[in-house]
Amino acid sequence: MIKNLNELFSKRYSRKNFLKILSFGLFALLLSTIKTKKLFAKTTKQLEPRNKRNIKTNYDLVSVEGDNVEAMTKKVIYELGGIEKFIKKGDIVVVKPNIGWNREPEYAATTNPILIATVVKLCLQAGAKKVKVFDNTCNEEKMCYKNSGIAKAVKDAGGDIYFTDSWKYYSANFKTDAQMQDFPIYSDAVNCDCFINIPIAKTHGHTKLTLSIKNLMGVCGGNRSTMHWNIDKKLAEVLSFIKPDLNIIDAYRILLRNGPRGGNLEDVKKASTIIASTDAVLADAYASKTLYNISPENIGHIKESASMGLGSMNINKAKIKTLKI
Amino acid sequence: MKIKTLKIVVQSVAFISICLLFWYLRYPINNFFNAILFFQLSPIISIVSNFLSIAVIFATLLIIITLIFGRVFCGWICPYGTLMDIVSFFIGIFKKNKENQPKKIKFKYFFLILLVILTAFGLQLFWLFEPITIFARGFYFTFYSIANNLSNDFFYNLMSNGPGKITEGIYQITKSTIIENRELYFNHSLSMLVIFIIPLLLLLFRRRFWCRYICPLGSFLAIISTKSLLTRQSNECLTKCGQCKNLCRMNAIKDNNTYIKQECILCMDCVQETKCVNKYKSKFSFTKHIICNLPNDNKPQQKSGISRKDFLSWLIVSLGLISLAVKNKFINKKTNIIRPPGILNEKDLKLKCIRCGNCIKACVTNGLQPVLLEAGLDGIWTPKLDAKIGYCEYECTLCGHVCPTQAIKKLTVEEKMKIKIGIAKIQKDTCISWKEGLECLVCEEHCPIPSKAIKVKKENINGDLVKVPYINEDLCIGCSICQNKCPVDGKKGIIVESL
DSSP states (O other): OHHHHHIIIIISOOHHHHHHHHHHHHHHHHHHHOOHHHHTOOOOOEEOOOOOOOOOOSSSEEEEEOSOHHHHHHHHHHHHTOGGGTOOTTOEEEEEEOOOSSOOGGGTSSOOHHHHHHHHHHHHHTTOSEEEEOOOOSSOHHHHHHHTSHHHHHHHHTOEEOOOOGGGEEEEOOSSOOTTTTOEEEHHHHSSSEEEEEOBOEEETTTEEEOHHHHGGGGBOSSGGGGGTTHHHHHHHHHHHHOOSEEEEEEEEEEOSSTTTOOOGGGEEEEEEEEEESOHHHHHHHHHHHHHOOOGGGSHHHHHHHHTTSSOOOTTTSOEEEEEO | OOHHHHHHHHHHHHHHHHHHHHHTOSSSOOSSSOHHHHHHTSHHHHHHTTSOHHHHHHHHHHHHHHHHHSSHIIIIIOHHHHHHHHHHHHHHHHSOOOOOOOOSSOHHHHHHHHHHHHHHTTOOOGGGTOHHHHHHHHIIIIIIHHHHHHHHHHHHHHHHTOOOHHHHHHHHHHHHHTSOSSOOOOTTHHHHHHHHHHHHHGGGTSTTHHHHHTOHHHHHHHHHHTTOSOEEEOTTOOOOOOHHHHHOTTOOBOTTSOBOGGGOOOOOSTTOSTTOTTOOOOEEESSOOOOOOOTTOOSOOOOOSOOHHHHHHHHHHHHHHHHHHHHHHHHOOOOOOOOOTTOOOHHHHHHHOOOOOHHHHHOTTSOEEEOSSTTOGGGTTOEEEOTTTOOOOTTOOHHHHTOTTOSSOOOOHHHHHHOOOOEEEEOTTTOHHHHHOOOOOHHHHHOOSTTOSEEEEEEEETTEEEEEEEEOTTTOOOOOHHHHHOOOSSSOSEEEEOO
C-alpha cells in the first residue's frame, strides 16, 4: 500500500492534479457552509379559529333512510336546502371523511366511499374550485387510503385526495384559555371556505361513540394520543376551532361493538340511514339517540360541547325532518 | 457500434434499472418486476434458501447465460461491479495500472467452498460476502434513507416558508412518485456502510480487487465459465509487450497474451485497438480457443495447487468457525427480540436470512429494524420489530413477499392475522390509567384484533371508578401498535415481550 500511496502522491502528483483536488475540496467546503435551514428560514405560523358560514337551512336536521347511498346523499342535501346554500362559486372545499383504519368499507370502520364521492361531485357541480379530501390516519396512510376505497372513489369523482404533510401542521391559537392551546392542527382544514365533515357512526371504547365531533380529531397532528387524556374537553375545543359548515353522518353501515376499528362482520349493522345537519352537536345527539339508543347526556364530549354553547343537544326542540326513499 | 461502447451502455442501463428496482421496493409492490427476482438470479440465494424452487429457476437462467457467454454477469450487470468500475475510473486518474503475472489458483475458490461447508454445518456467512446484498444494504440504508430524508427536509423547509404554486406542484409530484412521505430511520446503518465501503477502498490496490480475490458469487460463476462457449482469440499476436496484461482489470491475461478463462469478466478492455502499440485487435468469438504456446517461453511453470502454509491457516480458520457454530447451538440464548411474522424459529432464520434488508426497507411503518448483537454473533442484521419506531400493520404481509430466501415466509393475510409474534403486558407502574386513574384507552382503541385483545374493565383507582385496560393473552398477537401509540413518556404503559 505504501508503495502505491507513494506513487499517488509523488510521481503522478502534478500541479494540475493538485489543483483538481484543491478545487474539489473547496467546492465541498462551500457546500457544507450553505445550510438549507438558513436559506429557507422557518417561520412560526399560528392558526386562527375558523369562521363558520352563517347558513340558514330548511330544517335543523334531516335524516334519510333508504338503500341507495347516492340517492340518499343527494336527497339529504336537497332537503337541507341544496348544495348551493353551502357552496359558492370558486370555493375551496374540505371534505373530511374518516379514513382512520386499514379496513375494507364492509367493516364499517371507514366512511362509505360512495357517499364521499357523491358529496365531492355535488360540490364540483355547485362550482367549487377545489375539493380537498384528507385524513390524518391511525394506521399506515397508504394502506388506509387504498383499502378503504376512498382514494379511488374521490379521484374518479374529480376531487383532490392527498396524504397530510408534516409542514402544513401549524400550532393552533385558540385565543382563550384552552387545553388544546398550541396543539398542531392541519392548516388546510382551517384555510378553506367550506368544511364538510363526513364521519361514520361507530362505537368507541373511550368516548362510547365516535360521530362528527370525534371525527375532527383527524385534523390534529403531533402526538395525538395525548388527546385521550380529558378527551371530552379537548374534542369540544377542536369543534369550537374548526366549526364545520355541514356534518353528514354515514349510518348506512354502523359498528355496534369493538369500535372504532371493528373487523367482525357480525358487529356491523345495516342501519341504512344518512343524517345531515349544520350543527355537529345536534347531529351527534340525534345519531346517538336513534342509532344506539344512548341519551346524549351520557356521552361526555357531546354534553361538553353543548355546555360550551357550540350547538344544541335538545332533539325535541329542533326542527327535524325524517323521510324514507 | 464498438463492443466497448455497447458494454458501457448495457452496464449503465443495468445499473440504473437495478437501482430503480431497489428504490421502488416499497408498499404498492409489483409482483412481477420485483427486486427479489434480481436477488434470486444469484445461485448463492438458492444455496442459502435451501433450494427454493423459484430461486433455482432464476439461478439456472444465470448459469445458462454463464455457460454461453462466460462471466458476463460480473462485467456487464452486477451493480456492485459497476460501482467499482466507476470508483476505479477515478482512482485511475491518479494511479497507473500495472499488473503482475497472474496466478491460476486463487483464494476465492477455497473461500467459496469454505462458506458452503459452513452453511452445511449450520453457520451461514454468505450474508457478509454476497455482492448484491452488500450493494443493496448500502443502497437502502445509506443512499435511499439519506436521499429520502434530505428531500423531505428540503421540502419541509421550503414549504413552511409559504409554498408557491410551482414548488407545491413539484412537491406533490415528487411525493407521489419518488420520495416517501415519511422520515425513515434505520438502526446500525453505519455498520452496513463499513462493509459496503471496504471493498471499494480495496480498489486503491487493484482494480476489481473484490472480484478477483474474494467474491463468492464471482467464484461460483468462474467455476461454471471454464466450460463457456465464448472465448478470447489472440493467437496471432506474438509480441510480449504486456499491454493487454496491464489493461485487464481482472488480471486474467498472462505475459504471453494468453488468458485465464475463468478470470475473464468480458469487460472488453483488451479489445480496444487504439491502446495497442501494434494496432492489433484481440476479439471474442464462439470459435474454438487455440492455446498459444510460445516456443521460447522458458519461465518455469507456476506451481499450481495450495501450499502447506495456506492449507494450515485455512484449517485453523475453518475449525474455529465451525466450533463457533457448534458453540452457538449449545448456548440457546434467551433473547427479548420480536421477530416479524412468518419466521419459524431462530435457527432457521439465522441459516436462511441473507440480510439483504428488503423486509426492513419495505416495512410500511418503518418498525422492522436490523439487530446488531442482541441475537448473538451469527444473528447480526437480522430483522426485529422495534415498537419504539413502528408496529406490525395487521393486514400487511409485505416482509414475506420481499424476502428472496423465504426466511420470512410468504403468508396470506388470513394466515398472518393469526400468527403470534409477541405478547403485550400492561405496566401497572407506568400506565396512566392504572397509576393515576386518568382515562386513556389509546391502546384499546388501536388494538386491531376484531374482538379486541385489550379489554376494558372498571377498577377502583385512588377512590374513583375508572376504565382501565387489561389483556386477553389468548387473543393478543403482539403486533405492538399499543406500545407504539401509548402516549406515556419514557417507559410505556404497555410493553410487548417476545414469546
